[in-house]
Amino acid sequence: MFGAGGGTSSYREAEETNLIILWGSNARETHPIFFHHVLRGVRNGARLVAVDPRRTSSAEWADVWLGIDVGSDIALANAMAREIIHAGLADKEFIARATTGYEEFERCVEAYTLERAEAETGVPAAAISEVALDYARAERGMICWTLGITEHHNAVDNVLALINLALLTGKVGRYGCGLNPLRGQNNVQGGGDMGAIPARLPGFQDLEDPAIHEKFARAWSGADFPSKKGWHLSEMFEAMDRGDLRSVYIVGENPARSEADQTRAVRLLSGLDHLVVQDIFLTQTAELAHVVLPAAAGWAESEGTVTNSERRVQRVRRALEPPPGARDDIDIIGELAQRLGCGWGRPTAEQVWDECRRLSPMHAGMAYRRLDELGGLQWPCPDESHPGTQFLHARLWKEPAEGAPAPFHAVEHDPPVDRLTEEFPIRLTTGRRLDSFNTGVQSGGYTSPLRKGEALLISPEDGKRIDVEDGEAVRASSRRGSVEVRVRYERSLRPGLAFMTLHFPDQVSTNVLTIDATDPKSGTAEFKASAIRIDKLTRVPAT
Amino acid sequence: MDIRTTGDPATEEEIAAIDGLLGEPESLWQGGERHPADDHVAHGGRAVRSRRHLLLPVLHAIQDRTGWVSRGGLEYACRRLSIPPAEAYGVVSFYARFALQPRGALALHVCDDIACKCAGADELCAALEKDFGAPGGAWHRSPCLGLCDRAPAALVEGAGADYEARQIAPVTFAEADGVLRGGAWPHNHSTPLSPTLSPGGRGGLLRRVGVVDPRSVDSYLDHGGFAALRRAREMGAEAVIHEVTDARLLGRGGAAFPTGRKWESVRKADARPHYLVCNADESEPGTFKDRVLMENDPFAVVEGMALAAFATGCEKGYLYVRTEYPLARQRIENAIARSRERGLLEIDIEVRRGAGAYICGEETALFNSIEGKRGEPRNKPPFPVEVGLFGKPTVENNVETLINVLDIVIDGGAAYATTGTRDSTGMRLFCVSGHVLKPGLYEVPMGTSLRALIELAEGLGPGRTLQAVLLGGAAGSFVTPAQLDVPLSFEGTRAIGATLGSGAVIVFDDTADMKQMLLRIARFFRDESCGQCVPCRVGTKRQEEILERLLAAPHGDRRADVMLLTDIAQAMRDASICGLGQTAANAIGSGLTQLRVLNG
Amino acid sequence: MAEPVFVGLPRKLVGVTIDGRDIEMTEGSTILDACRQLEVDTPTLCQLDTLTPINVCRVCVVELEGSRVLVPACSRKVEAGMKIATDSDRVRHSRRLVLELLASSVDMSLCSPRVHGWMARYGATPARFGSEVATVAQPVKVDNDLYVRDYSRCILCYKCVEACGVDAQNTFAIGVAGRGFDAHISTEFDVGLPDSACVYCGNCIGVCPTGALMFKSEHDMRAAGTWDESRQSVTETVCPYCGVGCMLELHVQDNTIVKVTSPLDNSVTAGHLCVKGRFGFEFVQRRRS
Incomplete structure (x- = not known):
């Protein structure tokens, strides 16, 4: 957010805020322990608002649930902003001192009347207004989101629309206020922190800034490394499609199962000249590889750090001996470097980390010793006497505001790419269940009494309309492919809305249905919005 | 709240019973059918969870209709009230009167407690067991039903759309047998009017009992009803509390806490709202005074509550009455409705019905019960005057205490305090039962000797000798014949290691085992x-x-x-x-x- | 550079006397906090720092001057001038009786050594009530692959109910049902866990002080005689699933994870986990076989 890619608040603040909006996040099931903090907040009197097409278990806790149509988030956010402005509840003083671009933003949202928002989102105008005014009037309020916001073709615009709301009401940079993306994997945040994104070096430092580049080059003994940003994942697949990308080295990711439009992903991966996969399992992606490098599990078989959704850098430690032949990621990379003629030696995880601390100012104070003692530290932590940072952007409230002002971004509603038509009338959205995770590579390892396998969840009303029983197998088809899947009736889904997970690719390849329409800035595909049809299977009776 | 229910759906009858109390569900999300509006918005959260306190009324509605609480019925109630089923199950299984197994519409509860034992309850139960099998089917053994003046006692309930409950006392085997065989229910035997001993000529706490028509507000008004409330409003809250304090009135429920001090604390408490709770969960074995008051002088109880609420600034009042008192409940509900019709009540008073748990007479357990929880007492401090019902400042008074306050406001605290002893002022109601010739409710000045009280009840049967007296019910203690001259005051009983408790006096002659x-x-x-x-x-x-x-x-x-x-x-x-x-x-x-x- | 950190309002100090020793405590602390500060070992069963004091076991009672009855140290807040005795005859008597009454009705053999130490200290002899007295003995409930519930070990401390309920998980799959001596922990209508609201977070197990609730892995190893805590190491790491970053304590015996817990004082978890963090570790074991 405005320069730093991390949630602005601490979990603890959710316990002491007045209003929490969970927007496109079923934290009850996807971030259960964060939801404990939310529930403590609720017990302490906070109002909870859930914005989600599905009435999820998180939404069941909410004082108000806004069941928007999939992909109408910007229409909702802009209409809320308009309501706030018209009610005179915009924090004009904060806007003036700490932001830019307000006028253009105001002009943009003026077109989002409640009537229009009701038409785009399906949510009654009165409810939109109620939530907007509640948020604006709350002394403290925070917005938290997950993939419901980011797995869209306009993911970045979605996020910006939420940021606008916080800037409009001065709800960032103060205790109990903030903007918090809840990270889906245990080290998504850490990957970003460490520069595993196309335009950044460790500590979110701009790769294309010559001074930064120079600093790293000096530290790395004049090593020659790119000074232009690279490709994100979706761009890589596009490059494979064009033939520009012929060799790929994949570490701990299973795109053959996790990519939208799976048929295409597998085709492109299979056509590479050289594919190296480093993983703890022989995943479906590894099965396509020319070389597989068996790795130790990062969280239990090797040393290192990860960063969580409150920017807390925490230690992971080796508790188990890895299986024979599986090696620590650092060892593998060191060995590769050796073979490529760079003598990096065999640094320990701590030595690698200390190098990172020397180069990344926001991590500088996070010595292993301190991480051990304090149960982790929240960045930025610039020196070893610094306690870590509970919430970001307090600078915006300094007199006068410090640093670059926070920009409003005028963003427009843009519905999902995969349009609903008579042929494909059902909106399929995807998500996670409590006891499972992603493509099931990890969570498939234990027996969960809650697990019922993959199913296409639909409203009982749709079931009756299509004439399929609860539990009956059907054919679900999108413009990209079709799968056979059992139907399960789910009263929390409204007619016209269906739900699947990606947890059981061996049972049902949900990603055959999903669309790879991708946000150009973040590279995330629109997993949340496919258009499908559901057909009753006609079986020839056995004779 | 994300509630998971896995049982069979509720029956139409159960749904009708629950919706009859709560109204139709507003949305799919509260257990109803899908309405178009449910697809895109739902209000819930705190607003729905705050209906938790309706759990006991809902459970009664189910059981009154069907005779028991099924899993489907309970789960539907849980959806309506946003209560997790395991918690609701904990509540149902806490209260003895709720049945968790299917049973017939008819339930006969036969008291086998101390006073009824003295009147042949064991023989009655043995005879029923012989003809109708062990208790737990259509007939049940029950702790004290609060009908000790007419022992042995029974209570019959018939579930259905026209649920009815009736006290039968004294009950004979023939009557019980007839009821269990599906015959007509005998009529509630009229309350024998207990002799009362009143100071001076004006009459005491029981002066309207048997005199006024307990169903008629006019009759109550004709007998000076609502004069105390009117007077209190003229005096102002502070002056009322002043008089109650001057009267040195101690609570009549058993704990003997100074009423004036309790009222003062609540009146001054900052947190809002303030609640008033009238504790009518009279369950101490051998105690029936509050029942007699509620059945025969219900408007006075309502007036007492209105007065207490006025003095302590309470926005809302609850009267919590044990389920075994159907007539009292009906009379109080009527009295509230009639008084409100006449514009005599400013405060909203709701009657809540217990479900068979002696512990709910404990003030904080009673709060939990009203809140729809298991009747588990809370640790004190904090005390109810600070953190009581729904966590708010609460004044909780016993029925008899509230009746006393009416006279204190009319006569003045100082005058009131001239009756009784220095440390135990006023009159006291004693529930005399067991082996005396005239069991009943007796009103005597504090300090009267136990011997005199037993003589008022015309003593023992011919040729019998006194073996013991149980003073204060099961929570009290035994007094020997040698201790009969103990003055019935808080300090007098304390001196011999006994207690007045709830005013229960159960007398045992030499035949008692x-x-x-x-x-x-x-x-x-x-x-x-x-x-x-x-x-x-x-x-x-x-x-x-x-x-x-x-x-x-x-x-x-x-x-x-x-x-x-x-x-x-x-x-x-x-x-x-x-x-x-x-x-x-x-x-x-x-x-x-x-x-x-x-x-x- | 440091940004403001919310620390709350400063609190008043309150002076109390415990066993003749004066101590100042911040307002809002409990008598137990004061005892701990003075290193007065105070027995507790139903108390846990991360749960709301429920004060039902009564083993922590102390004698407070001016109070008719003993008061629970775990929940009673300090007030200025309190004079407290923690080792008077009355205190010793009640603590002894509480431990005796419990141990006469419940199998407490898997309680921590500290509990057995308190039994010895207070001279608890549960057998003195006789051998014919009622107990809560009953068959072990094994109805799923993750937990077992052995309620013959349950002292009804309510911790599991609190952890499943408002103090952490808010799932409310279990509650206290019945009353009196028959009160017991139960799902709705006593259905098995798979039919209940249980989400298998294991937070009830995390707080159980008696071994009534146990991971099936531990239960099976104990049954097979292979459970050996002296051969176990505990390593702190971070959960490999979502991005909340829950700290795990991996209990490892013979290079195998046998149980997962989380530290009570961890700011992310307060000792609580979800089903994935608690049980989702198997994938690193399976790849070894």
Whole structure:
């Protein structure tokens, strides 16, 4: 957010805020322990608002649930902003001192009347207004989101629309206020922190800034490394499609199962000249590889750090001996470097980390010793006497505001790419269940009494309309492919809305249905919005 | 709240019963059908969870309709009220009156408690068992039904759309037999008008009992009704509390806390709203005074509540009455409705019905019960005047206490305090039962001797001698014939290690089997312990077991077991959370030491 | 550079006397906090720092001057001038009886050594109630692959109910049902866990002080005689699933994870986990076989 890619608040603040909006996040099931903090907040009197097409278990806790149509988030956010402005509840003083671009933003949202928002989102105008005014009037309020916001073709615009709301009401940079993306994997945040994104070096430092580049080059003994940003994942697949990308080295990711439009992903991966996969399992992606490098599990078989959704850098430690032949990621990379003629030696995880601390100012104070003692530290932590940072952007409230002002971004509603038509009338959205995770590579390892396998969840009303029983197998088809899947009736889904997970690719390849329409800035595909049809299977009776 | 229900759906009857109380569900999300509006918005959260307190009324609605609480019915109630089913199950299974197994519409509850034992309840139960099998089918053994003046007693309930409950006392075998065979229910025998002893000529607390028409507000007004409330409004809240304080009125529920001080604390409490709770959960064995007041002078109870609410700034009042008092409940509900019609009531008063739990007479357990929870007492402090019902400042008074306040406001505190003793002012209602010729409710000045009270009840039957008196009910203690001159005042009874408690006075002549009485008391506490704290939960069980052991083998060495009882008693008294555990060994201890039951 | 950190309002100090020793405590602290500060070992069973004091076991009672009855140290807040005795005859008597009454009705053999130490200190002899007295003995409930519930070990401390309920998980799959000596922990209508609201977070197990609730892995190893805590190491790491970053304590015996817990004082988890963090570790074991 405005320069730093991390949630602005601490979990603890959710316990002491007045209003929490969970927007496109079923934290009850996807971030259960964060939801404990939310529930403590609720017990302490906070109002909870859930914005989600599905009435999820998180939404069941909410004082108000806004069941928007999939992909109408910007229409909702802009209409809320308009309501706030018209009610005179915009924090004009904060806007003036700490932001830019307000006028253009105001002009943009003026077109989002409640009537229009009701038409785009399906949510009654009165409810939109109620939530907007509640948020604006709350002394403290925070917005938290997950993939419901980011797995869209306009993911970045979605996020910006939420940021606008916080800037409009001065709800960032103060205790109990903030903007918090809840990270889906245990080290998504850490990957970003460490520069595993196309335009950044460790500590979110701009790769294309010559001074930064120079600093790293000096530290790395004049090593020659790119000074232009690279490709994100979706761009890589596009490059494979064009033939520009012929060799790929994949570490701990299973795109053959996790990519939208799976048929295409597998085709492109299979056509590479050289594919190296480093993983703890022989995943479906590894099965396509020319070389597989068996790795130790990062969280239990090797040393290192990860960063969580409150920017807390925490230690992971080796508790188990890895299986024979599986090696620590650092060892593998060191060995590769050796073979490529760079003598990096065999640094320990701590030595690698200390190098990172020397180069990344926001991590500088996070010595292993301190991480051990304090149960982790929240960045930025610039020196070893610094306690870590509970919430970001307090600078915006300094007199006068410090640093670059926070920009409003005028963003427009843009519905999902995969349009609903008579042929494909059902909106399929995807998500996670409590006891499972992603493509099931990890969570498939234990027996969960809650697990019922993959199913296409639909409203009982749709079931009756299509004439399929609860539990009956059907054919679900999108413009990209079709799968056979059992139907399960789910009263929390409204007619016209269906739900699947990606947890059981061996049972049902949900990603055959999903669309790879991708946000150009973040590279995330629109997993949340496919258009499908559901057909009753006609079986020839056995004779 | 994300609630998971996995049972069968509720039956139409159950849904009708629940919706009859709560209204139709507003949305799919509260257990109803899908409406178009449900697809895109839902209001819930705190607003829905705050209906938790309706759980007991809903459970009563289900059971009144169908005779029991099924899983489907309970789960539908849970959806309507946003209560997790496991919690609701914990609540249903806490209260003895709720049935969790299917049973017929008819339920006959036969009291086998102390006073009814004195009147042949054991023989009645044995005869029923012979003809109708062990209790638990259509007939049930019950702790004290509060009809001790007309023992033996029974209560019959018929589930259905036209649910009815009726007290039958005294009940004969022929009547019980007729009811169980589906015959007509005998009419409630009229309350024998207890003789009262009143100071001066003006009449005491019971002066309207049997005189006014308990169903008519006009009749009450004709007998000076609502004069005290009018007077209180003229005086102002502060002056009312001043008079109550001057009267040195002590609470009549058993704890004897100064009423004026309680009222003052609530009046001054900053937090809002303030709640008033009238404790009419009279369940102490041998106690029936509040029932007589509610059945025969219900408008006075309502006026007393209105007055207390006025003095303490309460926005809302609850009267919590045990489910075994259907007539009292009906009369009070009528009195509230009639008074409100006439514009005599400013405060909203709601009647809540217990469900068979002695512990709910404990003030904080009663709060939990109103809140729709298990009737588990809370640890104090904080005290109810600060953190009471729904966590707000609450004044809780017993029915008899509130009736006293009416006279205090009319006559003035100082005048009131001239009756009784210095430390125990005013008149007191005593529920005299057991082996006396005229059991009933007697009103005497505080300080009257126990001997005089028993004489008022015309003493024992011809040729009988007194064996013991149980003063204060099961939580009280035994008094010997040698102690009959004890003055019935708080300080007088305290001096001999006894207590006035709830005003229960159960008299035993030489025919009473005191061992059985002790065992009944031990069983009572084992049944009624809420189970929350270890000393009481396990202590009441061990007390019963050891007592059984002692009484079954009267000739062995009893010293070790008596020592065990003493040890348990001390731990229960010292370490239990509430008054139930703290007093659960009193009567048994006094039976062993004062009455020397083991030596008999 | 440091940004403001919310620390709350400063609190008043309150002076109390415990066993003749004066101590100042911040307002809002409990008598137990004061005892701990003075290193007065105070027995507790139903108390846990991360749960709301429920004060039902009564083993922590102390004698407070001016109070008719003993008071629970775990929940009673300090007030200025309190004079407290923690080792008087009355205190010793009640603590002894509480432990005796419990141990006479419940199998407490898997309680921590500290509990057994308190039994010895207070001279608890549960057998003195006789051998014929009622207990809560009953068959072990094994109805799923993750937990077992052995309620013959349950002292009804309510911790599991609190952890499943408002103090952490808010799932409310279990509650206290029945009353008196028959009160017990139960799902709705006593259905098995798979039919209940249980989400298998294991937070009830995390707080159980008696071994009544146990991971099936531990239960099976104990049954097979292979459970050996002296051969176990505990390593702190971070959960490999979502991005909340829950700290795990991996209990490892013979290079195998046998149990997962989380530290009570961890700011992310307060000792609580979800089903994935608690049980989702198997994938690193399976790849070894």
